[in-house]
Amino acid sequence: MRIRNQRDFWAGVLFIVTGLIFMVLSRQYNVGTSAKMGPGYFPMMLGGLMAILGVMVLIPSVLKSAEVLKITKIEPRMVLLVLVAVAVYAFALPKLGFIVALFALILISSIASHEFNLKTTLISSVVLLVFSWLVFVKGLELQFPFLPTFLTNN
């Protein structure tokens, strides 16, 4: 067996595995009958349907008639930098406050670009800080910790 269409093959695998996981997890809830459906009934049905669809996606991808399709290059650096920036923001916000979180988010995520430039990044961070304060804090009155908690004492 040769995987000809990689995209369909892995999509199929993903669907089958997810469908089965949901089916297994649904067993811990009461399934019930069609007249009295328990919390496990619908998810169990859907999990099965998904696994079947996964098989239907997977099988043609290994047949001789399948188009040869590779998965385009994955760039882990960009995925990581963008998502780490978001995670750092979320970690920093409650204790260190919005100002610190903002600078961390903008700096880390900017490095992901092909044309990173520290000066423009810092300038845009300051502009965004002022803008966010005006629009979100003053204008829309959204509630979020702005300064680090050790400065505000609460």
Place this chain on the structure above:
Amino acid sequence: MELLNNLAIGFATAGTLNNLFYCFVGVALGTLIGVLPGIGPLATIAMLLPATYKMADPTTALIMLAGIYYGAQYGGSTTAILVNLPGESSSVVTTLDGYQMARKGRAGPALAIAALGSFFAGTVATFLLAAFAPPLAEVAFKFGPAEYFALMVLGLIAAVVLANGSVLKALAMVVLGLLLGMIGTDVNSGVARFSFDVPELSDGIEFVAVAMGMFGFAEIILNLEQKENREVFTSKVTNLMPQWDDIKRAFPAILRGTGIGSILGILPGGGAVLASFSSYAIEKKISKHPEEFGHGAIEGVAGPESANNAGAQTSFIPMLTLGIPTTPVMALMVAAMMIHNIQPGPQVMSSNPKLFWGLIVSMWIGNLMLVILNLPLVGMWVKLLSVPYRVMYPAILLFCCIGAYSINNNVFDVFMTIPFAILGYVFKKLDCEPAPMLLGFVLGKLMEEYLRRAMTISRGDWSVFFTRPLSASLLAVAAILLVIVFLPSIKSKRAEAFAGDD
């Protein structure tokens, strides 16, 4: 005249200073994100949804959010014509002829025809909405749980059929969405399903976090993988006035585009994108000069741009009358209504006439504002295009993070965007469209509830779906759609229709 009465209620509601202001904010924001490639109405509306908590009147919130959606259809054409990049996915086909017109020094007429065509389409679609929504809502009152379930099946199937790419994969994505929608407390038994004892998960996953992760963040990463290449024709926009010959050629195309867009907009999963593609294909087919297409044919700008705006507006019809979102953007509108304790459905029109008619009338007012925003002020929007993506995307990330936090004032929802960003990225790499998943996610709990009720009434007899005529016909249409899609001849035609869409 009941219609006139209703429109009067609408004008009184939409015409208040506060609502006019937010309508303007909506369409201006819509134009902005429409012009900027890399951020779409879905992510923007998701970003702003938490901000509408503070609004006293849900009408104001919906007026603003709707303005973002149809406003983006106007802005998208500007980028398509001047930069050869679709500012919005619904403007992809406008790049084909719009950019060629700009290269020949006719950017002005192209922009003017796009804006005027959109305005015409917007006006017609507003009237269609006002005229057809009430009778449709009447029909909806006859619906029982079986019919609602059948309708949702039809909606999801239609969304899959009309979506780009593999039907099987899209179906699986819908099911995945339905499953993710199951996460959280089951209303009937009170059991927290698939929540792994995480308290935040027992309320279910926030739709906004899913939408931001899959559409906002995943898009950013994918955009970063491609290096940018922009060529802007800013200095050449001088004469906006189209010539008489342009108008003569464009007007029939605008009429046809409006018709196609209005019909496709109502269909589930249709919306603005499909409308513009179909309109372009039809214009090319019936034109006396098909060889001009791709080299600056004005019909190729006028038709699709009218169609996408008409489609954007008529896609509100199923949401407002049946309470069923047929596109992810409409799902966000439903979320906005639920925040304010309004259960979407046919009763909205009678229980909240001000909201219903105010929203409809605001669309027409918003379209008027958009013509002014887009024609005389086009130079201002074009300047925005000189902001490089490397400065823009961190700002988008930041606004999304602020928005996600504000849903519940909890960083949990910010963290939740991360797995969905990864999921969105992986699915894009595997050629799976995330939009059907989002629809499934929204409908999941509703579908389960209607299925449960229908089966309780029938005492567990599945035939209830086929013995009730309305439900049977809805399911029959869904089945026919599925069969048609898998017919070999249609399969190749479908691949052709979506060719060039990326």
